[in-house]
Amino acid sequence: MASKSSQARRPFVVGSITVFFVLLIGVVVFKVGLLTRMQVPGSGLSGLVSVRGSVGLENLRLTKAEISTINKAVDLHRDTFVQVILTLDVKGGTEVIKKNTEMAWSLALETNGNCEVRSWNRKVKRDRLVKQMVSYMAKAAREYKDFKKFPDVEQNFKTLYI
Template structure:
């Protein structure tokens, strides 16, 4: 007599069910975590090192793909100098939506790998010049900070460097 436990037919069905369930689970993880199966191109986003805060949100700024690319390129260029970029943007008066001619108030905080923060003074500028001013400031701040680092005895006494 053959016992019910040793019948090969039952194991094959259960084994196939477990195998199919495993393949479905792995396929789901691959699909949702990596988007390998999607052919839709994602919109470009700002680098994770950049944060925007203040009275004007990132969505209100309506940065174009080209502007995002310029900002990300500048952040990548100065990655060894600055570990984070905080952009503070406010409006002059109350605004509902931002246009290229809208006057904004911008200030920038650049985090360094040490305890020092490089800050800009607030400045008024039209929205159309925001990205150019930001990248120009980052270049100037990187030069000044690298010059500042040459003097270790002075560096110990400062927590914030305004440019």
């Protein structure tokens, strides 16, 4: 028969062991980064995207949804493009960019090979910019894959314009 003191300690020991394992699991999850992968992505644009030209990133005032859309497109084509360079210009002042502000834009997509995929300058209103960027990236990825099917042609071109 167990003594009363050992029966009184049993819930404390079981509770201590449980707390220890919960803390251990928490440390492992934190160190492995499982929680950070499940969290909502930060509000920043992917590090693979850079903005050049007379319009800065702060002037665009991208929404969280637009940033998320761009980041998803960049991540989707990460195996094809290692750098996305967006060039934006607008006539007049760049302090106030509205939905209907017309801008000239182009995109340069650096590949992991020795070729770059570029767009010609195009005009777009601010509210359609992100949709056009994402659409162009998908088209450029398809065209680049077709281009790579012909290695002898690829050696002769450093830039592919679409």
